[in-house]
Amino acid sequence: MKKNIIRFTFTASLLMLFSCNDNKLTEVVEVPLPTKEEKITIGIPADVKADEGSFALTKLPFAYDALAPAIRSLTLETHYSKHYLGYTNNLNKEIVSTEFENAPIEDILKKMDMNNAKLRQNAGGYYNHTLYFDILTPKEQTPKDTLAGSINKEFGSFSNLTTQFKNEATKQFGSGWVWLVVDRAGKLQITTTENQDNPLMRNALIPGTPILGIDLWEHAYYLDYQNRKGSYIDAFYKLINWEKVNENYKTALTKVKKY
Numbered sequence: 167m168k169k170n171i172i173r174f175t176f177t178a179s180l181l182m183l184f185s186c187n188d189n190k191l192t193e194v195v196e197v198p199l200p201t202k203e204e205k206i207t208i209g210i211p212a213d214v215k216a217d218e219g220s221f222a223l224t225k226l227p228f229a230y231d232a233l234a235p236a237i238r239s240l241t242l243e244t245h246y247s248k249h250y251l252g253y254t255n256n257l258n259k260e261i262v263s264t265e266f267e268n269a270p271i272e273d274i275l276k277k278m279d280m281n282n283a284k285l286r287q288n289a290g291g292y293y294n295h296t297l298y299f300d301i302l303t304p305k306e307q308t309p310k311d312t313l314a315g316s317i318n319k320e321f322g323s324f325s326n327l328t329t330q331f332k333n334e335a336t337k338q339f340g341s342g343w344v345w346l347v348v349d350r351a352g353k354l355q356i357t358t359t360e361n362q363d364n365p366l367m368r369n370a371l372i373p374g375t376p377i378l379g380i381d382l383w384e385h386a387y388y389l390d391y392q393n394r395k396g397s398y399i400d401a402f403y404k405l406i407n408w409e410k411v412n413e414n415y416k417t418a419l420t421k422v423k424k425y
C-alpha cells in the first residue's frame with residue numbers, strides 16, 4: 167500500500183481540539199500534532215470506510231495531498247477520515263429501526279423532527295460533507311454549459327456570483343455553510359445556514375437544493391489558515407469542480423416541480 171510521508175518540524179508536541187456547539191451537542195476531534203522531527207503518515211482515502219449501515223462515504227477521487235498547498239493533506243485527511251466519517255457513522259446509528267432507515271438522505275432532511283438534535287446534526291453533517299467532497303477538484307475550472315448560461319442570466323456574470331458568494335462566506339459568523347442553491351422556483355440563489363443545517367431542512371431561509379457549498383467550520387481550514395478565513399475562502403473557490411456543480415444544477419432543476 168502506498169503511503170505519503172510528511173515530515174513536520176514543530177518544536178513542541180501539541181494536542182488540538184476542534185469543538186463547536188449547537189447548544190446541545192459538542193463535536194470534539196483530537197488531532198495530535200507531531201513533536202520535533204516526528205513523521206506523520208498520511209493514509210489514502212479509499213481505506214476509509216463507514217461502519218455498516220444505510221449510508222457510505224462519497225469517494226474522494228484524489229489523494230489527500232492533491233489540493234495542497236491550498237488545502238494540505240493533514241487538513242483534508244482529518245476532515246474526510248475523522249469529521250465526515252464521524253457524521254456518517256453517527257447518522258447510520260441514529261436511523262437504525264426508525265422510519266428513516268431506508269430513506270434517501272434528502273427525505274430525512276426534509277421530514278425529520280428539527281428538535282432531534284443528534285439526527286439533525288449528523289444527517290446534515292453527512293449530506294453537507296458529501297456535497298463538499300464531491301465538488302472539489304485539484305484543477306481550477308470555470309462554469310460551463312447550462313450552469314454558465316444561468317449564472318450570467320441570473321447574476322449578471324460569473325464575477326458577480328463570485329463576489330456575492332465570497333462576501334456571504336466572509337460574513338458568516340461562527341460555524342456554518344454558504345450555499346449556491348436552486349430554489350423552489352428553479353432560480354439560483356446564494357444562502358447560508360448555521361452549524362450542520364442546510365437548505366433542505368424546514369428552517370431554511372431560502373429552501374432549495376444545494377449544488378455547491380463551502381464548509382466554514384474551523385476544522386475545514388484552521389490548520390492551514392488559522393484566523394485567515396478569507397484566504398481559505400479564496401483557495402476553496404479555486405478548487406471548485408464546476409463540471410460537477412453543473413451536473414448538480416441540471417439534476418436539481420428536474421426536482422423543482424416535486425416541491
Ligand SMILES: [Fe+2]
Nearest residue numbers: 249381383386
Ligand atoms: Fe467539515
